[in-house]
Amino acid sequence: MTPSHPISVNYAWASGGSSILSEFGTLHLEFVYLSDISGDPVFREKVNRIRDVIRKAERPDGLYPNYMNPVTGKWGQHHTSIGALGDSFYEYLIKSYIQSGGKDEVARDMYLDAISTITNKLVMKSVSGLTYLAESKDNRLEHKMDHLACFSGGMYALGAKKLKSNITGNHMDIAEGIAHTCHESYARTPTGLGPERFLFTEGNEALGLKSSGNYYILRPEAIESWFYMWRFTKDQKYRDWAWDAVLALEKHCRAEAGYSGVQNVYMETPQKDDVQQSFILAETFKYLYLIFSDDSLLSLDEWVFNTEAHPLPVYGTNAFYRKPQDKEDLFSLSTGTVAPPAGTHVVGEVAYQQFKARLDDDQQQTLKMTFTNLSVKHMSKNSQDIVLTGDCKLFTHMMLVGERRIVNMKNVLAYPPPQAYCYGHLQIVMENKQGSPCQRTREECFRCRRYATTPSASIIDGMDLIQKLIGSNKTFGHVAELAFINILHEGEQNKRIYIVFDVYLSTSIKQVE
Incomplete structure (x- = not known):
């Protein structure tokens, strides 16, 4: 035409x-x-x-x-x-x-x-x-x-x-x-x-x-x-x-x-x-x-x-259509769509189960081991610094979404207006800074806790890293393992990591759903 x-x-x-x-x-x-x-x-x-x-x-x-x-x-x-x-x-x-x-x-x-x-x-x-x-x-x-x-x-x-x-x-x-x-x-x-x-x-x-x-x-x-x-x-x-x-x-x-x-x-x-x-x-x-x-x-x-x-x-079905004001919206991992807070179905365990059903037995076993290790290794005495098992599952699902080139996740667990939330998008150049990137970025994130009453978990979205790992023809289990090592265990494979933080209220995934 x-x-x-x-x-x-x-x-x-x-x-x-x-x-x-x-x-x-x-x-x-x-x-x-x-x-x-x-x-x-x-x-x-x-x-x-x-x-x-x-x-x-x-x-x-x-x-x-x-x-x-x-x-x-x-x-x-x-x-x-x-x-x-x-x-x-x-x-x-x-x-x-x-x-x-x-x-x-x-x-x-x-x-x-x-x-x-x-x-x-x-x-x-x-x-x-x-x-x-x-x-x-x-x-x-x-x-x-x-x-x-x-x-x-x-x-x-x-x-x-x-x-x-x-x-x-x-x-x-x-x-x-x-x-x-x-x-x-x-x-x-x-x-x-x-x-x-x-x-x-x-x-x-x-x-x-x-x-x-x-x-x-x-x-x-x-x-x-x-x-x-x-x-x-x-x-x-x-x-x-x-x-x-x-x-x-x-x-x-x-x-x-x-x-x-x-x-x-x-x-x-x-x-x-x-x-x-x-x-x-x-x-x-x-x-x-x-x-x-x-x-x-x-x-x-x-x-x-x-x-x-x-x-x-197309707005609402294609993640490439991103309005600046969409930072106020929820992003549904189960559907890959953006929806206003009032009409959004919050995902977590359901999304993970849907994703897990796609994996073969070996991949499911790797996934289970990864979650078990993370839930043990990254428990903290500070309740505001706990990485919940459910959050790890959600993060793993995010990697699947990343493979589909949908790379944004914003406040998927809870959006309780009129309570504000904390959202940060930070870039870390590892060779130029000292100390733990994960610890440092968590501290950066929790400086905002005055905006969210009782933050209890953070999810780190390393989509840029994940895309590189996917390009290396590794299985999903290996991708998940390497991604967690690089992001949570401070691996040195990549000089630059793009990380997104979401701070949630202290409510379990099941309660939110």
Whole structure:
């Protein structure tokens, strides 16, 4: 999906100051994410203002036109397209809702309202039963479809799977129909490549629009929809269609130093246009690769793709989406998600048992010995300096989480507002300091005990160290053993250790659970 398209000379007035919907309406994912990770609200505020203007503007026939006057906030020509000039605006509505972890209800409502109108007024069936998206110009339908509009199969599928609404009840069927139609536009050419736009008239279905629409410039939108349909349905035909596209690209678009578009997909041996568009790398090849990859690679539960197929993390299910204010949140080790304190299930023994069940007998025995040794060796006369057996179990589970690249753990045992807590993130350079790193860092931590009434344990999270140990191809038991030696027994293997402290109230794990 490409938000910027060359403006046709047929719309000369548009270059005189009007803005294009697919441009000013395709900023939300990036700007909101930038505000969230930087802590600067200005980026979110800007796109929210744009959204408010769009939402409040009266829509002719319930549709969003492709042009708006940026000064007056009034719509321009009454031309609505899900292809060029409009496409990614609709895409970003559903994806903003997904990116927010289901919290952006404004985006949800705008999407449902828009997609309902589009479905009722623009989704058509050809004489032979092909599903396509017409365009509306001054309340008149044009029965043609841009290749760009082929993305909408994936959009309909996302909405059907991610939204619980009566409106989306038949949207998987529509998604399947659009994906099939776009495949037909490929299959009905000698090259196996789809035209830039295609007609739906009597006796002329899914075929190119005169000579001006017969070219192929390496576009990804049909393949993009096949990717989503494969992920959601596991119907082999979508992989088959994708492989047909690979073969056609290799045969007709491969050039000495890259890939080129072709000028006419209806010629047996088309002439190349000698241009490699950037989106073949960002989108076309990426979606092809993902179709033939496991679902865990950029899972749709954890990632959302922007209009150029760059993955952005989903808040609440992807640990890479970290807001600065999340230091006030709880991190659930059992689910790997961030949740506000009020709605968080505290984990400890349960998480450990779930983890232990994954280990074989030898690994479980190593684990048991490690815990036994730690609980004996690191008991202290000072009750505030005791390393609880349960905490060691939780720490070991954290190493498993570390293997999944989830490296943050914050106050997982207890969060009892309005009582404050102590949280520290310290860096120790072992060769430059004297004494016991563990003892010293514990002392640093417990200087904060005025903020937590009765701290009774600390967990040391050496994720950076653990990642290095994992990279040495040792078994989990060895990793656990070496990690504990390095962190708790002050081993000298690593010169720099990153350590996270959590101070908890003097409550057992069982009581907390």
